[in-house]
Amino acid sequence: MAATTTEAEAGSDFRERFGRNFERAAQAPGRVNLIGEHTDYNGGFVLPTAIPQKTRAEVARRSDRRVRAASAEADRGRISEFVLGEETRRGAWIDYIQGVTAELARRGLAVPGFDLWIQSAVPLGSGLSSSAALEVSVLRALRDLAGFPLDDVTLALVGQRAENDLVGAPVGIMDQMASSLADVGVALFLDTRSLASERIPIPRGAGLLVVDSGVRHDHASGDYRRRRAECEDAARRLGVRELRDLTVERRPDLERLPEPLRRRARHVVTENERVIEASAALRRSDLPLLGRLFDASHESQRDDFEVSVPAVDAIVAAARAEPGVFGARLTGGGFGGSVVVLAGADGDADRGPRIVERAARAGAPAARLVVVSGEKG
Ligand code: GLA
DSSP states (O other): OOOSSOHHHHHHHHHHHHSSOOSEEEEEEEEEEEEOOSOGGGTOEEEEEEEEEEEEEEEEEOSSSEEEEEETTBGGGOOEEEETTOOOOOSSTHHHHHHHHHHHHHTTOOOOOEEEEEEEOSOTTSSSOHHHHHHHHHHHHHHHHHTOOOOHHHHHHHHHHHIIIIIOOOOOSHHHHHHHHOBTTEEEEEETTTOOEEEEEOOTTEEEEEEEOSOOOOTTSHHHHHHHHHHHHHHHHHTOSSGGGOOGGGGGGGGGSOTTHHHHHHHHHHHHHHHHHHHHHHHTTOHHHHHHHHHHHHHIIIIIIOOOOHHHHHHHHHHHTSTTEEEEEEESSOSSOEEEEEEEOSOOTTHHHHHHHHHHHTTOTTOEEEEEEOOOO
């Protein structure tokens, strides 16, 4: 995948900030979730894939206990600093880095001081996991720099913990696992309880478009947290460890739950089933079925889980009105963010712009195309 800058340019950015060359560099991609939304913190299944856009981290060791970090995308490239062992939340982007070093230390790893330069092509706040790409790219660079014995799954767990603890966002494990283990053109079927995963190639005939609504989400804010608490409450009332454990035979029990818990739990239970079906559809290259599952997932998120917004619904409707589109759904945490569209890989380069234009007229004025993938012809 083409990097956003050449090595030479990237190197000079680091040198400009820190007056020397970087020692190690690593990248990690953003992700788009194909299906399986709000299932990861319920012990369920997800099916993300990597997007072509990546985050790149360059690091060089320091001889003291300081971390000095700057990002081309944040704070106009200004350097932020902290001392290892004194990590505390500031409500700024540096919290992701502080979270990573604090968690590595908690695991008994001797983190050296370092200088860090970040560049990212992953759109921020679009539901495409710019934060997981940041955590995983920095962790990969540090693993290399300090020789930490961390496998890719552990790397994802460190990233999630950084986000849960220091950043204060109660996210599940999907994004970090996708950034750490997924590739473009391959979907990652993941059991978020066991962390067992299977790589399923995305068929050649499938094209994916991602349209950002331009409406921003904020995971640290109350809505995501509230949904998570509702799911935990529903599981408690039903006497199961997590909603993942609600077997088909026990489905009628959902009816005993008060609203909105009944609908929240119904979304999670049916979404888990859709992920299983979607994985089978993907293996068989059954794109029409996969598209219908996208559509059903969107309706469930909109009506039962209530995480969609009008601009997102307008994009989904605009996509579905396009010939060659199999299905479309809200992807990511919701309350804004992006829509993933499954279409044929027929080389129709105007499809994305047409969807954006129609959506803009129908209530999504800030819509823009952020990812296009799939082979032509
Ligand atoms: C965000 C979180 C994930 C997951 C999704 C919803 O992206 O980071 O852990 O919960 O929302 O599926």
